Amino acid sequence: MSSKPHTGPVRLRVAPSPTGDPHVGTAYMAMFDLAYVRQQGGQFVLRIEDTDRARFREDSEQQLYDTLHWLDLNWDEGPDIGGPYASYRQSERLDTYAPYVQQLLDDGKAYHCWCSSERLAEMRERQQKLKQPTGYDRLCYGKTEDERKELPGFTDKPVVRMLVPDDVELTFVDLILGRTNAPKPDDQVIQKADGFPTYHLAVVVDDHLMKITHVVRGQEWISSTPKHLLLYKWLGWEAPAFAHMPLLRDEKKAKISKRKNPWARLTWFKEQGYLPEALVNFLALQGHPPVIEEDGTEREIFTFDEFVERFDWSKINPAGAMFNLDKLNWLNGHYIRELEVGDFASRLLPFLHADGVLPAHPSLPELGRLQNVAELVQTRITLLSEATPLVKPFFVADDDLEISEDARKDLKDNAKDVLAAAIEALEPISGSLGTPLGEGIEWIAERIEKELRAAIVDGLGVKPRLAFGPLRTAVSGQKISPPLFESMEILGKHSTMQRLQALHDEL
Template identity: 75%
Template sequence: MSDSTTSRPVRLRVAPSPTGDPHVGTAYMSMFDLAFARQQGGQFVLRIEDTDRARYQADSEQQIFDTLHWLGLGWDEGPDIGGPYAPYRQSERLDTYRPYVERLLAEGKAYHCWCTGERLKEMRERQQALKQPTGYDRMCLGKTAEERAQLPGYSETPVVRMLIPDDAPTTFTDLIRGEVSAPRPDDQVILKADGFPTYHLAVVVDDHEMGITHVVRGEEWISSTPKHVLLYQWLGLPEPAFAHMPLLRDEKKAKISKRKSPWARLTWFREQGYLPEALLNFLALLGYPPVIERGEDGQQVEREVFDFAEFTERFDWAKVNTVGPIFNLEKLNWLNGHYIRELEVGELASRLLPFLQDAGVLGPQPTLPELGRLRAVTELVQTRIVTLTEAVPLIAPFYTGDADLEIAEDARGQLKDTAEQVLTAALAVLDPIDGTAGTPLGEGVEWTTERIETALREALVDGLGIKPRLAFGPLRTAVSGARVSPPLFESMEILGKASTMARLTRLRDELAATSD
């Protein structure tokens, strides 16, 4: 790291490629970037590295914007909002890279290569067969296009390669790892035949042009850093500080990939109903230690729940874990459940609403009574869900017509021979209780949780002598259509007397018909 890095305003960037659903690693890097930038009073930049045109997907860029915004990882400059170093898409910066390439060619630090892909493939296979180090054999070095055309494997459109010297630097200082050694680099292609720069040139030029002081990326880029350091030195540019984060790994300790793991897609977490604050907390714990506090007994204890503001306040590169963490979904589920339980009921209802609308449980413009019922049901399910999607089947029966409620096969199958008797007794004891479905409970209305529970326990548990589980199972099935549901008596109160009685009657009659 050069001295000029420390004297410049802190500027960090994340630079994802729009090649499909955003990778969870984009959020992982972004939160560390943003935490340090905010702690130091600097800026956080979003740059789109779209030079890989073969894998480019047009809708991916918007997904990057949407998912990072969903997580609250906002940027100060980027393609969507502009900034003093625009444009922020590499495909719009092609004229920026060409002068750097021409300078390297003129100074003999780069050269044209006309080798076809087939020729390069044969070269690598031959090197591997002979157990030689793989790397470009410099067939094109020092030759004109005419001279090279006389040899096999010639392409009329050349690429440009770096000419790596024998004394190329192979060590550098890393903010997380200290002194790091990397392999001697190959003659890396820096300009492709289509005129687009490769990552290695573009990242150096863009980071310099945009004043980036700290480059944070995955540890898989350690082997490429000597190439970048060499380009900084050749071009006389100040080097940024490097921080190579540990790779996120799956349960088999392999680098996570979108091809193998659905949760490698950043959009997956939103689809599954994880809260952004829980995901940020989880990602922080993958690369950073928990908060250490003093317990009541004076002993040190770990606290794993913390928000992004606290993470930012205590951030220190020296504390970042250097060992690739295992992506433990059980820990994420635990955190998500904790954050769900901590939400105010109205806030949780608001977060559940889009999932219910997507599932067709509620329409695009819910009525005030529907929203009021949602708040009441949310309070029932809040402690029973780990993700927002888990609430959908629990809430759906409250918005289903009594005649349309489907009884799940597993719920129907667990009914005992006493179910018809239980339902008949329940209907008899509930009938005298006053109550009007769909209206707020008020003075003189007895259709309350307490009144319902008292009546049913007296009639079924005490009167029929049936154990509570067997006594209330048929009622739960009739009311919700499922084996697992929100608390029974509270559900009956929310549904109202009319719907509750209709559902109990329907199942009772079905059972009676099948027993005849």
């Protein structure tokens, strides 16, 4: 079974359900949709499929907007911006579906089913015990409500089911998989007892009315394609092209789920401090091959525009790739290091504010200091969230600096002597109170390093790799910190001396 080539503009959609935190798979599908749309000069549609009222969550839709915008996967039509085929929420389109359900009933392509949930559960259990294919047994087919009422397992709130013929076409042509076979469907419910359409009817009606030309979805929907194509045929509509994407799988090759994998939540990546451009690059690699250079080498780092330019359905690997967080972390670290320092500093601000390091709207001096600190930490983190312990010591009062337990335990017996030598060596260097930069100021990293090496390495005979640990602990409170001498320069002479003296007096 195949459809005719579409004429007119390419139109693709992503249609998530607002039943919880947005799934990373939504961004995965949206990215491939958008890449093809931008390549072909078409339109990208966001539609909210909210007919599952039992699992509906109020804040889920806004989370979806926020995370897709964060990834720069922006749509041309949707519930928030409107468009020529509004409404883009299924719950606001209920009157749209009812006539098509009635048409299918009138044409003998569908029928009412009054079976209770208990009766259906017993039927499935019996089929499983007999090792029979599970599916509706058509007890209600051909019966009036009064006739069905005389039989067990009746409910007065019927659903509507498709009447799937025995000779339904089970083969279709897929843009990724080629000629594809699907299992035979049973008599699918297309309208629930509450009058809401099921996904299977609503998606077909909406895709047709919104002139969707290509339906991109995960391979788990292959089994639904024959019944969707059947509905297109019964309603006299041209079917869209189908592309079933490889599933996102974890390290055990299982389909990722929000229940088992915290990173299946799209919001998790933003909370952890991944850059949107790194995540988009990574998701592209889950289905599409790397860039092949002229010399035959592979390049795994590319922009979304480069991805759009070379996008090809035929290049998608149907088997997909394992969702490797180590690979994503490597990509994220690369993208962090490529940022202009001002951009990097601005991206740190939400994390520093959330952790109480900086206010939501820092002062100009605070922003200036942050930019100087950002240069020191940019090559030392993989995630934006990792910056807080490295940045915090530069923004706390000297009296409030806390020494971490691991840093304190790492201090050697000579720590007090090292600190005393450092204080004596640094005292003669001129510098202002907390403002290391300016004409005539000698408090710079090069001078600081020179004096400390002379005093501790040469003067005390401490090995270079052990010489500065106590100073690092005193200045940052951490065992691991940004470069020591540059940190001292940014802190300024006053704060540096205060912190060295405080730890010296404590020991």
